[in-house]
Amino acid sequence: MAAGAVILPPARRLSWLSGLRDSKQLTSRRREEIAPRIKQTALAWGIGWAAAQEIDALGILPATRLAMRRAIAACGVFPDYVLVDGRDRHDFGLPHRVLIRGDERVASIAAASVIAKVFRDGWMRDLDMLHHGYRFADNKGYATRAHRVALRRLGPCPCHRFSYEPVRSAADATLHWRWSLGSATGSNVP
DSSP: OOEEEEOOOOOOOOGTHHHHGGGGSOOOOHOOOOOOOHHHOSEEEEEOOOOOOHHHHHHHHHHHHHHHHHHHHTTTSSOOEEESSSSOOOOOSEEEEEEHHHHHHHHHHHHHHHHHHHHHHHHHHHHHSSTTTSHHHTTTTTHHHHHHHHHHOOOOOTTTTTSSSHHHHHHHHHHHHHHHHHTOOOOOOO
16 A cells, blocks of 8 residues: 655646546556656655555555554644545644545645555565566556466465455465365474
8 A cells, every 4th residue: 555645836837737636547657747747846745655464454445544643743844734635534644635536636645646656666566576477567457367376376466455355365375275185294394
């Protein structure tokens, strides 16, 4: 789970950002092109994350909040006011406003979404090199059919969220298969 925070200068200096909207509407290539410009233009920016184990322990919404707090802290300066994309109020210890579809309405939220997705995509490429066969670089955090097949074939790795039902099922199936295989050879070790 990755979250971004961006503090932009006054809008009059951001004409190039006027068309920036929801990062999901941009191609991966376009996000990669504009992320450095966002970082150069921003008064401050930060990335926060929550690891799979934190998501499993806390739940998805509390882990999202944790990633957001980390992103704000990574900016190095605390904003006077925080605008958040989504529906749920958060406890940042800072005044804030939650905006449904905020990444379609506010340039700083859209910019934060872009840098978060670029970070996440890079993270997924790194995971792909560490954990061969899962095709993390292709799925970018969303389980593609090929990833689900690999998950069933290989079982989960430490970067998977075990609270996510398909991962839990794959872990159970893999453990059962290993236990059965171990039992067949006389071993009691799964």
